[in-house]
Amino acid sequence: MTSITLRRPDDMHLHLRDGAMLEAVLPESARHFARAIVMPNLVPPVVTAAQAAAYRDRILAALPEGMAFEPLMTLYLTETTDPEDVAAAAAGGLVRAVKLYPAGATTNSQSGVRDFDRVCGVLERMAAIGLPLCVHGEVTDPAVDIFDREAVFIDRVLDPVRRATPGLRVVLEHVTTAEGVAYVQEGGDTLAGTITTHHLILNRNHILAGGIRPHDYCLPVAKRETHRLALRAAAVSGDPRFFLGTDSAPHPDPLKEHACGCAGCFTATNTMALLAHVFEEEGALGRLEGFTSLNGAAFYRLAPNEGRIALERTGEPARWPEKITTGAGPVTVFNPGFPVYWQVKD
Template sequence: MPDKHLTDLTIRRPDDWHLHLRDGAMLQAVLPETTRHFGRAIIMPNLVPPVVTASDASGYRDRILAAMPPGASFTPLMTLYLTEDTDPDDVERAHRDGIATAVKLYPAGATTNSASGVRDFDKVRPVLDRMAAIGMPLCVHGEVTDPAVDIFDREAVFIDKVLKPIRKKNPDLRIIMEHVTTEDAVDYVRDTPKNLAATITTHHLIINRNHILAGGIRPHYYCLPVAKREKHRIALVQAAVSGDTRFFLGTDSAPHTDARKLQECGCAGVFSAPNTISCLAEVFDVAGKLGKLEAFTSLNGPAFYGLPPNTNTIRLVKGDPVSYPSHIQTKDGPVTVFDPGFALHWRVES
């Protein structure tokens, strides 16, 4: 049956290869939104203070597991926040003992809680060398932070000024370019034969920069990296629906309370965990590529990380529009759920 006529689809349970769960009251509120549909997730380490050591990651994982809703089957895959003082021995120990799956590189000042990130990349060379030797992946927030570089160009400049030199010095290091937003990044990944992959978010497949700025500022669409021109969104969709094993889902679902989003200097982040799978099914359906949805959400990511795909499944059924709450409540205040701007016809029946 052609993809465009599908109304019932069963796929392996998805994974989220880039997720923010925060901590405390926020963690308690948002975790069930992920465990409802996802089997695993790469957990971002940019807490305050950040998750830098194996001990930090172990403690954070314990807090996540303690917050799990009853009956949930979900595995948090922890990451270590790379700093210029990160100890290679501690990184290797965390990987060997199954505490941390990857290390996260934030250029200092690139996004939320990234002040402890890297400024001098030569200072982290011993860590990157060790990671290449033990096969531990590096997750990269791919933007430069030089104020002289336009915000819409920071991903492309990062590829030339930072990523290419890293890969030249560490060709065996496995790298994930997270939340790519440009045609430049898509082309760079496609032109790279090995050890490089990219995650794509739900919201970057749907919004462009007009959604943020045209007709008024819409803070709930503001994220970092910021959404780009329509041609870049189209390139992301083409990559996601292609079946290319180097592209997979990382939602970058990043909850902030409305009080933190709706202020003079609001926080960057889109909270998409509740409705991501319905949104993605809609995107793939419109593209006539529903048959590729499982690869993007459930197969390509585990293959790059060297993990087996989930054995259980979820079922998606197309019908009347399905609604999701506009907000979820936390003890710290409401968090707005991503609004794709169109009706969602695919319901997830786990």
């Protein structure tokens, strides 16, 4: 196959940041994606409907003329989140999900949840109205090895929360382990999982073997090769419970190439080309549209996009910029470490 046409895809987990960074990275997503679930972990975080509306307005104001893109807003769950504010934001179509960050788990998560008993009321209200909970699935217990934090979170936190809140619709975001894949597969129709582009490509050797590669460092961190292969199998399986959430997360290079570097891979620029490469390797190009354009929309109860994008296989490796320039500093585009022969047609 040398070309493929898909419904315009959705990114069901995206970091757009704010200010100068937002202005630079938004076109990289809007070029290919029609919609995105936008993460609320700004400083300060987006915790109320009014803040979500203001952030949406800033996103739309930064969208270049001639580009079409719909930001699907989320609220940042805290121990003081008002269930009625959440319900009102959802009823008005402003907010499509609420994001749970365990406090200290990742970038700008300090305001997240420590005592899960204190958010039961919000979760019960969300279950009643069908509003999804997006979960960063890692414990922050320092006694738990960083490579085990997803599996431990499922056992200690996620499964008890779901059992205590029947009907709560949950997205386990950026699944990175075989245990996470199995849990989603066994979770019924109220549970789904997003998979990132970079976790389909990286294992932990890519970050650590032969020298530390800060631009491959992300959270949840890439795991063993067996886990990467489990993610690939899930992504290409056609199982509607799995869909794309890039977790594209821009940081200026000085903050990545740092003694305590930030976590995140910036993949917005080249995700579709990389996914075509991966799905071709797995003999599953015919299932790429489901993963990128149909499954996520169905879980979030959205109509599939009417627009189309086309990808073509070329004789020469695709090219994309090594970095993009932003007012907050240069941002390195994710490098898979191998040639890619797919590109989105202009």
